[in-house]
Amino acid sequence: MKAAVFHAPGNITCDTIDDPVIQDASDIILKVTSTAICGSDLHMYSGGIPQLRPMVMGHEFMGIVQETGQNINHLKVGDRVVVPFPIACGGCYFCQHNLPTACEHSNPEHYGPEGGLITEKGGALFGYSDLYGGYNGGQAQYVRVPYAHFGPRKVADGLTDEQVLFLTDIFPTGYTGVMWGELKGGETVAVFGAGPVGSMSVKSAILHNAKKVIVIDTLQYRLDQIKRLTGCETILWEDAKEVIEQIRELTGGRGADLCIDAVGFEPDRSLLDKAKAVMNFEKGSIKVLEACMSAVRRGGTVSILGVYPTNYDNFKLGQVFDKGITLKSGQCNVHPIIDMLMDHVQSGRVQLDDIITHRLSLEDVSAGYEIFDKKQDGCVKVVLDPWK
Numbered sequence: 545m546k547a548a549v550f551h552a553p554g555n556i557t558c559d560t561i562d563d564p565v566i567q568d569a570s571d572i573i574l575k576v577t578s579t580a581i582c583g584s585d586l587h588m589y590s591g592g593i594p595q596l597r598p599m600v601m602g603h604e605f606m607g608i609v610q611e612t613g614q615n616i617n618h619l620k621v622g623d624r625v626v627v628p629f630p631i632a633c634g635g636c637y638f639c640q641h642n643l644p645t646a647c648e649h650s651n652p653e654h655y656g657p658e659g660g661l662i663t664e665k666g667g668a669l670f671g672y673s674d675l676y677g678g679y680n681g682g683q684a685q686y687v688r689v690p691y692a693h694f695g696p697r698k699v700a701d702g703l704t705d706e707q708v709l710f711l712t713d714i715f716p717t718g719y720t721g722v723m724w725g726e727l728k729g730g731e732t733v734a735v736f737g738a739g740p741v742g743s744m745s746v747k748s749a750i751l752h753n754a755k756k757v758i759v760i761d762t763l764q765y766r767l768d769q770i771k772r773l774t775g776c777e778t779i780l781w782e783d784a785k786e787v788i789e790q791i792r793e794l795t796g797g798r799g800a801d802l803c804i805d806a807v808g809f810e811p812d813r814s815l816l817d818k819a820k821a822v823m824n825f826e827k828g829s830i831k832v833l834e835a836c837m838s839a840v841r842r843g844g845t846v847s848i849l850g851v852y853p854t855n856y857d858n859f860k861l862g863q864v865f866d867k868g869i870t871l872k873s874g875q876c877n878v879h880p881i882i883d884m885l886m887d888h889v890q891s892g893r894v895q896l897d898d899i900i901t902h903r904l905s906l907e908d909v910s911a912g913y914e915i916f917d918k919k920q921d922g923c924v925k926v927v928l929d930p931w932k
């Protein structure tokens with residue numbers, strides 16, 4: 545089959561490799577019909593997440609069931625499904641407590657960048673390095689889906705792939721960032737980052753009846769897109785202080801009720817040790833997170849959706865205490881909310897596919913990564929067709 549294989553930072557190519565096979569009774573093999581490139585994939589692409597052996601990329605994918613393991617009863621060959629990006633067993637303490645990203649069984653060895661043990665047990669993700677379980681991902685013609693009794697969700701016939709593809713990750717992620725703010729309606733939400741995750745946060749804030757949504761980005765073309773799609777207010781980031789002042793002005797001096805960081809840590813990419821695939825995280829910027837802390841009102845919430853490295857610990861806590869800020873963060877627990885979000889899509893309350901700017905063949909995956917990484921050609925979201 546054809547698959548997008550990670551070889552080294554900056555080197556992801558469409559290769560021909562063996563088809564995946566059922567390895568466990570609760571696996572299915574999925575024939576992938578659509579898959580997307582995520583901002584998280586860029587952390588592997590840039591070397592921010594270390595990976596030394598080749599692996600198939602991709603955690604945002606959907607398709608048609610090709611084969612089922614013996615224990616899979618609720619799915620049959622030919623069913624069309626979307627698959628949440630965390631791999632989770634469904635039965636452990638964390639899965640039973642709506643925290644599938646912390647599944648105790650899917651990633652028994654969770655090793656840190658230098659090979660040291662960071663946590664005893666952490667969850668797994670598709671196509672996202674050995675650190676996250678070493679499972680091949682879905683930027684491929686076929687993918688093995690483990691624990692398929694728990695993850696995949698059937699899709700109604702009337703819905704196109706593009707209408708539901710983002711239920712795998714970015715819509716649940718954006719929605720979670722808003723859910724954490726516990727909005728009652730009428731609030732002001734500031735979303736930092738007008739990429740795919742930020743855009744889904746904006747749509748989710750509107751679903752939660754926010755009165756005002758302010759989006760901040762360094763790229764005017766991305767601000768223009770989300771403003772055209774949703775009517776939100778926008779601020780071009782040139783200087784942190786100015787952004788904070790503008791948010792305060794727009795909120796009667798109080799600050800936003802909820803700030804969402806949909807950008808994350810910005811490493812100094814020149815500090816990548818290519819041989820060991822290790823990034824030095826001591827230098828790098830958390831300026832977006834700091835701006836969120838300054839722009840949020842007293843007693844407000846900051847949701848951290850953008851990724852921060854495990855071994856980064858220079859964060860200043862003073863402002864969190866002084867302002868009584870609630871901080872929420874982490875990989876999105878997709879499984880507990882995906883059915884509710886599918887309902888939002890099916891009822892037409894939200895549209896997800898309007899952020900797609902590039903539709904490419906899987907064969908052009910190298911170009912897809914480059915365009916998305918360098919933010920070229922007006923790129924916001926790339927969707928790949930494995931069969932074109």
Ligand code: NAD
Pocket residue numbers: 582583584585586587713714717736737738739740741742760761762763766781806807808809831832848849850851874875876924
């Ligand atoms: P992206 O790279 O397309 O978007 C990031 C956006 O941030 C870009 O538009 C960029 O211009 C903007 N930006 C950069 N510096 C900025 C600044 N100083 N102020 C404002 N905006 C700035 O990626 P994405 O797909 O939207 O993902 C965003 C982040 O969310 C990534 O870190 C990704 O790994 C993470 N993510 C997390 C989860 C989760 O489960 N928590 C899921 C998916 C993605």
Ligand code: ZN
Pocket residue numbers: 582583584585603604629713714
């Ligand atoms: Zn993703």
Ligand code: ZN
Pocket residue numbers: 632633634635636637638639644646647648649650
């Ligand atoms: Zn589990």
